[in-house]
Amino acid sequence: MSDRILYVFTLTARKRRKPNPRYDGVLRTHRFYAEYYFLLADEDPAKPVLSEPAKPLIAFPAKYDAVLYSFAELVGGEEVYRRTVYLPSTKSNYVKRVIGFRNEVDFKRHLLFTLVASTLKKQEKLNTLQYIVANLNPIFVNILANIAIDRYRELSGYSARPYYILRVGRALKVLYWLDRGEA
Numbered sequence: 395m396s397d398r399i400l401y402v403f404t405l406t407a408r409k410r411r412k413p414n415p416r417y418d419g420v421l422r423t424h425r426f427y428a429e430y431y432f433l434l435a436d437e438d439p440a441k442p443v444l445s446e447p448a449k450p451l452i453a454f455p456a457k458y459d460a461v462l463y464s465f466a467e468l469v470g471g472e473e474v475y476r477r478t479v480y481l482p483s484t485k486s487n488y489v490k491r492v493i494g495f496r497n498e499v500d501f502k503r504h505l506l507f508t509l510v511a512s513t514l515k516k517q518e519k520l521n522t523l524q525y526i527v528a529n530l531n532p533i534f535v536n537i538l539a540n541i542a543i544d545r546y547r548e549l550s551g552y553s554a555r556p557y558y559i560l561r562v563g564r565a566l567k568v569l570y571w572l573d574r575g576e577a
Contacts, residue, residue: 397496398436398496399433399439399472399474399494399495399496400432400433400495400496400497400498400501401430401431401432401433401451401494401495401498401501402430402431402433402439402442402443402474402492402493402494402495403428403429403430403431403462403466403471403492403493403494403495403501403504403505403508404428404429404431404443404490404491404492404493405426405427405428405429405456405459405462405490405491406426406427406429406453406490407420407424407425407426407427407479407481407488408424408425408426408427409423409424409483410423410424410425419484419486420481420484420486420487420488422484423481423483423484424481424484425455426455426456426457426459427453427454427455427456428453428454428455428456428462428508428512429443429450429452429453430450430451430452430453430501430505431443431448431450431451432451439474439475439492439494440474440475440492443475443490443492451543451546452505452542452543452546452559453546453556454508454509454512454546454556454559454560455512455556455560456508456511456512457511457512457514458511458514458517458520461511461517461520461524462504462507462508462511463491463493465504465507465524465527466493466495466504467493468524468528469495469500469503469504469507469528470495470496470497470500471493471494471495471500471504472493472494473491473492473493473494474492474493474494475491475492476489476490476491476492477489477490478490498536499532499535499536502535502536502539502540503527503528503530503532503535505539505542506527506530506535506538506539506542506562506563506566507523507524507527508563509542509559509560509562509563509566510523510527510563510564510566510567511523511563512560512563513560513563513564513567514567522570526570538562538565538566541562542559542562542563545558545559545561545562546559
């Protein structure tokens with residue numbers, strides 16, 4: 395296992411087209427996106443996240459931010475940076491955490507968990523999902539994560555790109571019957 399951080403995960407708030415009345419605070423006018431970055435040799439883990447021109451390896455809409463951070467720690471991620479981001483348009487703020495992964499399998503496991511969690515409608519299924527993804531065969535995890543990353547690259551410039559990426563998460567959800575009412 396490598397001693398340095400190779401991959402980075404963070405959540406970034408992006409402005410919605412129009413406010414969503416079902417939410418208060420930041421979520422009313424912004425939506426969280428999961429962003430994953432690959433680090434070059436001896437690169438500071440906070441650098442790609444804080445510098446504006448840096449492009450993520452993959453980015454898509456995400457839900458359940460607290461669960462995503464706790465699962466990152468469960469699979470071997472560690473918090474390497476934290477800052478409060480102020481959003482002047484709403485006069486509100488949120489805490490932006492940067493989670494680093496030292497291992498590619500842990501990184502892809504977290505990516506797959508985030509993809510599936512972002513498609514779930516009920517939060518009650520998250521514990522089952524955590525157990526399933528934490529115990530998946532690493533080869534299967536690698537295949538599914540690579541499909542999502544390849545789709546992200548192929549569909550660059552296409553406005554519906556995030557929804558084609560989330561189909562990988564839906565496929566795993568259907569495979570393990572997480573969309574059933576009684577599961």
